[in-house]
Amino acid sequence: MAKKWICMVAAVTMLIFVLSACSGGSKTSNEGAAPAAEPATTGGAGAGSSTEQYGDTGGLKLPLVDKPTTIKFMLSSNSAKIGDDKLIVQELEKRTGIKVEFQTYSPQTYQDKLKVVVASGKLPDIFIGLKPAELKKIGQQKGVVAINEYADMLPNFSKLYLQENNWVIKSFGDEKGNIYTWPIYDLNRDVNHGFLYRKDIFDKNGIKEWTNTEEFYQALKKLKEIYPDSYPYASKGLANIFRDWSFGWGIGNGDNYPAYYDEKDGTWKYATVQPEHKDMLDFMKKLYNEGLMDPEFLTDTQDSWTTKMTTDKSFVTWDWIGRLDLFYNQVKDKNPDYDLRYANPVGPTGHVRTLPKVSDFSIAVANNKNKEAALKLLDYLTSPSGGELMTVGVEGVNFEWGQDGRPVYPELKDLPLVDIGVLEDRYGMWLEGAYLRPDKRSVYYKFSEKEQEAQDKIMKEDKREPMDPILNFTDDEISTMAELQTSLQKAAEEFNAKYILDKSYGDAQFENFKKQIAKQGLDDLMKIYNDAQKRYDAAK
DSSP states (O other), X not given: OXXXXXXXXXXXXXXXXXXXXXXXXXXXXXXXXXXXXXXXXXXXXXXXXXSGGGOOOTTOOSSSOSSOEEEEEEEEOSSSOOOTTSHHHHHHHHHHSEEEEEEEEOTTTHHHHHHHHHHHTOOOSEEEOOOHXXXXXXXXXXXXXXXXXXXXXXXXXXXXXXIITTHHHHHHSXXXXXOOOOOEESOSOSOOEEXXXXXXXXXXXXXXXXXXXXXXXXXXXXXXXXXXXXXSBOOOSTTHHHXXXXXXXXXXXXXXXXXXXXXXXXXXXXXXXXXXXXXXXXXXXXXXXXXXXXXXXXXXXXXXXXXXXXXXXXXXXXXXXXXXXXXXXXXXXXXXXXXXXXXXXXXXXXXXXXXXXXXXXXXXXXXXXXXXXXXXXXXXXXXXXXXXXXXXXXXXXXXEEOTTSSEEOGGGTTSSOOOHHXXXXXXXXXXXXXXXXXXXXXXXXXXXXXXXXXXXXXXXXXXXXXXXXXXXXXXXXXXXXXXXXXXXXXXXXXXXXXXXXXXXXXXXXXXXXXXXXXXXXXXXHHHHHHHHHHHHHHOO
């Protein structure tokens, strides 16, 4: 499943020093730029290719270059070396005239390798995964290009991120309005997580799926009566349970939680001190005290949780929709009636999280002699044509369209499952950082019957919380936040646990906690968020 990069920890001042010594190029000058890949010495620039035969390029003309060009592209991959034998490498050169040399490293070693490469100043033409603040610093030192300065030659970037989603530069750019990261468009599924329940157990015992929080409670209570040795609700998310449930109480945020944006008054708040959060804790406490929630809900392991959810120990949980079929396949031989299904949300809002339409993986282009070719390559990958190539393939070569409008891969017909990992390994497709506009016809979006039910259950009435603004913080704000966020979140999680587990905790303890956490700098943190929101609102 596609994932977002873990940000590397590096000495920013050292990076700036090194890069400032070996960069300094501009839009028209490459003097002093980081070393570039040498142009290919053989082959033509997209010989025999034409724009029309490759579908919708968004206005780009193919080939992209008028002489042989090699682009070095550094990214992470679980697959073996993505060499010249891979379909994607061959097809990209055929269409664009650019030979892409994918420099791949395992996810386990990638960040360490990236740290060394960046510190050396010898940047590959395209690379992925720097911490946003570090990337901005390097961009301001001219080590990587400000993509917006080249918008006139990038029709797909311009359409998606300057016109249709003009908040992107406000959220991902620097204080001067320059953006150094190339976003990814429309990667996320609409619904990917939520409450799951054992429909076979519910049906067997005449229990209807809940439609509100009280019905959820009554269902768990009934299950406890029938299965007294069970704990109907189990969790493996540790302290993330508070974030995962928070959307149902209207105080959720996926990336900044416990900070969240309150649409009612247009301000950022801290979830843990809100009355809605206390209501959620009171409900959890009730479940815990009545034996309806697994006592290990804050500490359970993946293996232990799996055992509970695949036997008669637990029947409701919160997780990824892929688990619906995964668990069934694990137990179907012993329990062919096992039926895990996606459930309605819990909480007064009846909502789940909205996943972002635009994602930032910190994909950057080095400021060197290959920068324009590299930018055009990324723009092609952002077009519908490029998206189809990287996530569906080449029609008539490695796939054909099936009757359901989905790709069929004849060479892979004997495999039990064709997923994005298989396509990456066999063809070089679905390389993280090289898919910039995934095609929704891809296998990644081919839902099983249970997964489609999850999509329909939420999307038919759009039971999703509004998407919070993606804020852009200054260097000083980031520094202050780093000092405050960890200690505040630790204090919040410790209080959450005590409130639920200690029967003596109630209103008085909650009020005391609010006073104590305020002394730890909570107001200072929320001022940073709201100052950033004011800048966001004021920006055009």
